[in-house]
Amino acid sequence: xxxxxxxxxxxxxxxxxxxxxxxxxxxxxxxxxxxxxxxxxxxxxxxxxxxxxxxxxxxxxxxxxxxxxxxxxxxxxxxxxxxxxxxxxxxxxxxxxxxxxxxxxxxxxxxxxxxxxxxxxxxxxxxxxxxxxxxxxxxxxxxxxxxxxxxxxxxxxxxxxxxxxxxxxxxxxxxxxxxxxxxxxxxxxxxxxxxxxxxxxxxxxxxxxxxxxxxxxxxxxxxxxxxxxxxxxxxxxxxxxxxxxxxxxxxxxxxxxxxxxxxxxxxxxxxxxxxxxxxxxxxxxxxxxxxxxxxxxxxxxxxxxx
Ligand SMILES: Cc1cc2nc3c(=O)[nH]c(=O)nc-3n(C[C@H](O)[C@H](O)[C@H](O)COP(=O)(O)OP(=O)(O)OC[C@H]3O[C@@H](n4cnc5c(N)ncnc54)[C@H](O)[C@@H]3O)c2cc1C
Numbered sequence: 001x002x003x004x005x006x007x008x009x010x011x012x013x014x015x016x017x018x019x020x021x022x023x024x025x026x027x028x029x030x031x032x033x034x035x036x037x038x039x040x041x042x043x044x045x046x047x048x049x050x051x052x053x054x055x056x057x058x059x060x061x062x063x064x065x066x067x068x069x070x071x072x073x074x075x076x077x078x079x080x081x082x083x084x085x086x087x088x089x090x091x092x093x094x095x096x097x098x099x100x101x102x103x104x105x106x107x108x109x110x111x112x113x114x115x116x117x118x119x120x121x122x123x124x125x126x127x128x129x130x131x132x133x134x135x136x137x138x139x140x141x142x143x144x145x146x147x148x149x150x151x152x153x154x155x156x157x158x159x160x161x162x163x164x165x166x167x168x169x170x171x172x173x174x175x176x177x178x179x180x181x182x183x184x185x186x187x188x189x190x191x192x193x194x195x196x197x198x199x200x201x202x203x204x205x206x207x208x209x210x211x212x213x214x215x216x217x218x219x220x221x222x223x224x225x226x227x228x229x230x231x232x233x234x235x236x237x238x239x240x241x242x243x244x245x246x247x248x249x250x251x252x253x254x255x256x257x258x259x260x261x262x263x264x265x266x267x268x269x270x271x272x273x274x275x276x277x278x279x280x281x282x283x284x285x286x287x288x289x290x291x292x293x294x295x296x297x298x299x300x301x302x303x304x305x306x
Pocket of ligand 1: 230
């Protein structure tokens with residue numbers, strides 16, 4: 001039986017998990033402890049709760065419901081997803097998992113760094129995806145803006161393309177886990193904690209200027225703030241994004257086999273009701289696709305000589 005990774009433990013991901021777990025698929029729900037739902041004191045318009053419900057209570061009830069059918073909650077932050085033969089490899093800050101299908105349900109998450117003039121350089125030096133754009137900065141000076149595990153892993157990955165990599169924390173402490181901090185130090189990636197002021201360059205990015213007026217030459221600036229958002233993970237798989245949203249078909253599918261997205265990460269009405277509806281739709285259609293894949297596998301097995 002195929003395994004499913006659901007990235008996001010909010011209402012969308014948990015509702016999807018109820019369906020995949022009930023269908024006996026090993027269901028891993030990755031949850032890094034964040035998300036919008038947990039932040040909301042009273043949720044209105046939620047079916048079955050005429051007096052409203054707190055976000056944390058809604059998440060707890062959803063977890064209980066999904067776990068009842070065997071869904072496993074993995075309290076780890078996903079930093080990378082990539083194809084692995086016919087399957088997908090999900091990398092967290094702690095471990096790696098291989099699955100057959102993926103539902104991206106990471107909620108709304110897209111942060112621009114607090115530096116002047118970022119927007120005009122997007123696509124002209126500023127990127128939100130190492131996987132997509134690092135290739136264009138081979139042997140060039142690049143930097144990652146961020147403070148956490150996500151920033152550390154992106155910086156380490158950039159070493160495949162250039163030796164000139166630094167991490168810019170924009171005035172915040174560098175808070176990646178110890179193991180990642182050690183790997184960054186071993187790789188001699190400088191971590192610059194100065195406050196950043198603005199970007200400069202003639203049409204394309206040339207440098208980042210600190211509040212103290214120091215100029216750091218960079219051709220490519222990779223934004224990796226907070227955790228890897230749904231659009232970052234989608235781009236790693238070649239799933240199209242439009243601004244802050246992962247683009248799906250009306251059945252929540254993406255052009256990538258067995259990869260679906262649902263909930264706030266796809267934009268739309270961004271309500272609990274619409275999000276859980278999309279979660280259910282993603283799960284039902286992923287199961288359908290997996291059944292097709294399983295069927296083909298059995299046929300292949302049957303045709304093997306005894
Ligand atoms: C202030 C406010 C009030 C709102 N009030 C209402 C309301 O009254 N009624 C209503 O219907 N809607 C309301 N909404 C909208 C509602 O909160 C969202 O539609 C809903 O939370 C979307 O759920 P989701 O599961 O898609 O995303 P989220 O609830 O944001 O869940 C995302 C999940 O993904 C996880 N995650 C993200 N990235 C990673 C990663 N890299 N690795 C591992 N896990 C990851 C997070 O930890 C979280 O578990 C409100 C929103 C806001 C901001």
